[in-house]
Amino acid sequence: MRNFFRSLLGLLPGIALIVALAIGGKLLSNWLQAIITVAWLRSLAASVIIAIIGGMLIGNLIPLPRIFAEGINSYEFFLKVGIVLMGARFLITDVARLGGIGLAIVVVEIAFSIAFVSLFSRLFRLPEKLGSLISVGVGICGVSAIIGASGSIDAKKEETGYAIAVILVFGALALVAYPLLGRLMGMSDKAFGLWAGLAVDNTAEAVATGAIYSRAAVAYTTLAKLCRNALMGFVILGFAISYSRRGLAKDVSNKGLFLWQKFPKFVLGFLALSVLFSVLFAALRSPGDHAGLVAKTNGLKNLSEWAFQLTFVGVGLRTSFRDMVRTGISPLVVGVAAEAAVAVFTLGMVFVVEGVLPSL
Amino acid sequence: METQKKRISLDWWTVITAAVIAALVLGGILPTIPW
Numbered sequence: 001m002r003n004f005f006r007s008l009l010g011l012l013p014g015i016a017l018i019v020a021l022a023i024g025g026k027l028l029s030n031w032l033q034a035i036i037t038v039a040w041l042r043s044l045a046a047s048v049i050i051a052i053i054g055g056m057l058i059g060n061l062i063p064l065p066r067i068f069a070e071g072i073n074s075y076e077f078f079l080k081v082g083i084v085l086m087g088a089r090f091l092i093t094d095v096a097r098l099g100g101i102g103l104a105i106v107v108v109e110i111a112f113s114i115a116f117v118s119l120f121s122r123l124f125r126l127p128e129k130l131g132s133l134i135s136v137g138v139g140i141c142g143v144s145a146i147i148g149a150s151g152s153i154d155a156k157k158e159e160t161g162y163a164i165a166v167i168l169v170f171g172a173l174a175l176v177a178y179p180l181l182g183r184l185m186g187m188s189d190k191a192f193g194l195w196a197g198l199a200v201d202n203t204a205e206a207v208a209t210g211a212i213y214s215r216a217a218v219a220y221t222t223l224a225k226l227c228r229n230a231l232m233g234f235v236i237l238g239f240a241i242s243y244s245r246r247g248l249a250k251d252v253s254n255k256g257l258f259l260w261q262k263f264p265k266f267v268l269g270f271l272a273l274s275v276l277f278s279v280l281f282a283a284l285r286s287p288g289d290h291a292g293l294v295a296k297t298n299g300l301k302n303l304s305e306w307a308f309q310l311t312f313v314g315v316g317l318r319t320s321f322r323d324m325v326r327t328g329i330s331p332l333v334v335g336v337a338a339e340a341a342v343a344v345f346t347l348g349m350v351f352v353v354e355g356v357l358p359s360l
Numbered sequence: 361m362e363t364q365k366k367r368i369s370l371d372w373w374t375v376i377t378a379a380v381i382a383a384l385v386l387g388g389i390l391p392t393i394p395w
Contacts, residue, residue, distance in 0.1 A: 264371055
């Protein structure tokens with residue numbers, strides 16, 4: 001118990017910094033939105049952009065004391081709380097319809113990513129396990145998938161660090177490149193949201209990319225990204241079995257337990273909240289009760305927005321320009337090729353299924 | 361392996377935190393925070 005409170009205390013300075021920057025960024029955004037009259041300039045003053053750029057500037061220009069590090073790294077907690085709370089906004093029937101199509105697309109996307117990265121890794125003579133880690137990161141969900149896979153295939157620490165660096169570099173680039181490309185192509189919120197959820201690697205950066213495009217797009221981005229996250233265990237299990245058969249990693253004795261351990265539990269929380277609110281809405285009889293529940297759902301939506309705002313500040317603070325330069329050329333070349341191929345491939349799939357996607 | 365344990369426990373903490381927040385908002389205890 002003492003250890004629990006000690007680690008909680010260690011998180012407080014960084015969390016306090018994130019909260020202060022998130023509130024400051026939101027107030028600054030509200031003020032800029034009120035005084036800027038040019039539409040495209042006003043869209044650049046969105047709270048998500050101010051949070052990320054503000055975080056990047058502070059994280060890279062001001063040498064922050066180590067006391068803040070632990071709390072800053074905890075932004076993943078806020079991201080996942082925000083995603084679970086988002087579940088209240090979706091009827092479970094919509095989640096099932098979009099999730100069904102999403103899962104089918106994601107299976108194709110993951111297979112393509114893994115095949116493409118494996119091929120390119122061989123061409124550029126990257127160590128096999130580093131290639132596998134990058135393909136898991138590109139195909140599924142970035143950092144947590146790489147960490148999950150590295151233990152299962154006995155990858156070296158430096159290979160894991162390298163793969164994570166590659167994913168984070170492209171996550172940072174995606175924040176700028178995808179919304180710009182989306183606007184140039186005149187994509188709908190639905191199509192762009194799905195594209196960002198399928199193609200941007202790390203969950204935090206994917207949600208931020210959707211949010212930068214529009215508030216409507218981020219709902220589709222989150223659902224598509226959850227489909228990728230949900231399949232993480234199966235892909236890592238495949239790699240673990242492949243390496244253990246060749247004697248390059250330890251055996252997987254209990255596959256069911258392995259899948260459960262790798263399954264991202266916050267996806268269950270998201271689904272549970274979606275089911276709960278769908279049942280509550282279905283059970284309502286009077287319009288007054290309906291209005292009351294809508295107000296409470298909006299309350300949870302606002303809290304989810306705040307949780308994302310904390311996440312975006314954390315993403316900015318964590319993005320290190322120095323680390324980007326240090327990553328090295330070969331893995332970056334493989335990364336560029338993989339990201340470009342996945343972006344084009346998923347864009348094609350999005351245009352094919354856009355017409356049959358349900359509106360949220 | 362230690363990292364993996366942390367990830368799992370973080371996921372459960374996020375679910376517990378979100379469940380408590382949802383219960384407080386549904387029960388009218390937590391006021392609506394404007395966005």
